[in-house]
Amino acid sequence: MVTPPLPPLYRDADFNGPLSDAHAARLIHSLGPLAGKRIVDIGCGWAELLLRALASEPTATGFGIDLGEEAVGHGRANARERGLADRVQLVVGDVGSWPGTHADVVVNNGAAHVWGGEPETHTANALEAVSDLLGPGGRFLFGECFWLREPTGEESETMRDIPRAQYRSLPDLVDFALSHGFRLRALSQADLWEWDDFENRHTQGLEEWLLANPGSPDTDEVRARADRYREFRVRGTRETIGFAYLSLIRV
Numbered sequence: 001m002v003t004p005p006l007p008p009l010y011r012d013a014d015f016n017g018p019l020s021d022a023h024a025a026r027l028i029h030s031l032g033p034l035a036g037k038r039i040v041d042i043g044c045g046w047a048e049l050l051l052r053a054l055a056s057e058p059t060a061t062g063f064g065i066d067l068g069e070e071a072v073g074h075g076r077a078n079a080r081e082r083g084l085a086d087r088v089q090l091v092v093g094d095v096g097s098w099p100g101t102h103a104d105v106v107v108n109n110g111a112a113h114v115w116g117g118e119p120e121t122h123t124a125n126a127l128e129a130v131s132d133l134l135g136p137g138g139r140f141l142f143g144e145c146f147w148l149r150e151p152t153g154e155e156s157e158t159m160r161d162i163p164r165a166q167y168r169s170l171p172d173l174v175d176f177a178l179s180h181g182f183r184l185r186a187l188s189q190a191d192l193w194e195w196d197d198f199e200n201r202h203t204q205g206l207e208e209w210l211l212a213n214p215g216s217p218d219t220d221e222v223r224a225r226a227d228r229y230r231e232f233r234v235r236g237t238r239e240t241i242g243f244a245y246l247s248l249i250r251v
């Protein structure tokens, strides 16, 4: 915690990931008719995609779970403001100790890590856990990173916190999902503009804080954080890591 506090990411970003409004609408459409369906968002953050899915279909209901109290609180406030509160339950909780719940549609977007384990196991953990939650014909929107290309030595060094085996190429990610009992209904990926827009929103709060608080005892820490984030993006992930949206049907 720094003083004064940094603004929350949801002040600047609609989604906690690289996703435009139009792309979000297409993803929701790809989940098929949602009438009467129960949509479960695992690692929902402030649950923007879930809330938009519910707004698109007045008979659908939703459930979301996330560790972040503040994010979940923001999601609940948005649900109230949009008249969705009676159709959605957003809970603060650790997915690692969550027993699961009935679902017709599951969303797990940028949150394969919520089941815990080593990074190399996150994608498998997500596919296995969601496969267990869904019956035949159930839908799964899986938002997951993949390698756009092999990173150079310098890029690998900059991204040393990401094990090479944590992600796959896009074809291998698709095959891996299908091997867990799914068919692919639709596939898309974040474009560079969606990525840049998201990353710019991510750093906006840090840069504004630095401008407004030159005398804070936490200035060095916040500047170092912003610098690390920029290096990670510009010299690491920007040309190497993609983000795929797999709209899957449980066989």
Ligand SMILES: C[S@@+](CC[C@H](N)C(=O)[O-])C[C@H]1O[C@@H](n2cnc3c(N)ncnc32)[C@H](O)[C@@H]1O
Binding pocket: 015, 016, 017, 042, 043, 044, 045, 046, 047, 048, 049, 065, 066, 067, 068, 071, 093, 094, 095, 096, 108, 109, 110, 111, 113, 114, 115, 116
């Ligand atoms: C990159 S964000 C994605 C959020 C959301 N799915 C979205 O697209 O906006 C990852 C989320 O996973 C949540 N998270 C991480 N570990 C978790 C856990 N063990 N249980 C529940 N949520 C967790 C974080 O709090 C964060 O909100």
